[in-house]
Amino acid sequence: MKILIVEDDTALSSFIRKGLEAEHHAVDTADDGEQGRAMALEFDYDLVVLDLNLPGVDGLSVLKSVRQRKSSLPVLILTARSRVEDRVQCLDTGADDYLVKPFSFLELAARARALLRRSHLPSESVLTVRDLSLDRVQRKVERAGRHIELTTKEFALLEYLMRNAGRRVTRPMIIEHVWNLNFDSTTNVVDVYINYLRRKVDDGFSPALIHTVRGVGYQISPEGASA
């Protein structure tokens, strides 16, 4: 996929570029609003990652221009403004999603994948990792043909891990997406539920699919963890 990053902080822009390129995307960058708008309108991109606070033409103006000419191009907004009203304004102007700084790259990558998936593929009803399958419609989980009974939260956690299969997800990402709560570093709820899942999904099966990524979080992967 081809992604345009419009971000005036060149250090940040280069980190995002490096990370997205490692996920096999082709990435262009623009470091001001005028250049970003020109590139977004002139070239074909699958996704634009757009900072709001840009020198010259601001991000909202770029977003408005993109929406007028390319209504279906997904735009992910990066913003330092966290107020509800600011988020609503972004979405009302036509943003598909937003991330508040200081964000995690892993969160940005997950949101980018979700936007790309939404714009290119029908939503999958059955997620599969090796011999583990999760049916989102029938709410059934099987491994090697054996039915696995999960609680609502365990199911949601496994679904989130499987939607990001092969990629790392952090504890804050999990607690925000699965529990819909603000992350509190003092809670161990994620680790406890990962243990519950491991007992049901990995115990008695080979290989183990749920891996701890030291210092980062967790990953579901058929090949083993990257760290």
Next chain:
Amino acid sequence: MSAAYQPSLKLLQDQEVLGELLHSLSQPLTSLRCSLELSIDEVAERQQAAVSLALQQTEKVIGMIQLMREYLDAEQPGSEAHPVALAPAVRTVAEELSSIATLRRIKIGVAGTCTASVPVPEPRLRLALQYLLSALIQAARANSEIRVWLEEGSSESVLRVECERGARFRDDGARGSRSQRDSVSGTLGKVRLAIASRVLETAGAFLAMEDGDRPGFVLRIPRWLATSSSPA
């Protein structure tokens, strides 16, 4: 008028300066966080623990910055905030926190109902309720129950939350402050309670914390809040 105007102008300026500072801090912190996340796989194994520690510390700083933002935002009710029904918000937050409470063998029971609405953006109301209930979960002893009542009075709706057996509510995080970690989490716990209090009181509700044998809180929503953003 000018006597009242000057302090509020100063407060506004202070908030703007703090907001700008937080905004400026968030930029390098984003770079730092992304850089550490991306390099953790690239460094030699003997350096991974150091990078991992740096990442954890960076995330702690980011968590504190987010709390400072929430604290600043809490006094801005939002000019177009539609009143949000309290009862469904309470039930949703209690449900969301139930799995965390269950881990500590604490039960949350919600009873009653009320028609009150609070003129505050919904995510901020949920955040305030989340912080209040989370603090009680932390304070409650294992195998106890947190009881939540919603009541309708003649001039106000009342949300009462009480912990059957718990430690002092407001000193929640300060307990066991022997280590630096406990001290930091205690401070963060207090800031979260302050944010909840600011959000709800800025919206016109009255919040009272209750310590004693049964710690908890009482939130009173005057009836006029449902239809207006200021008292008649």
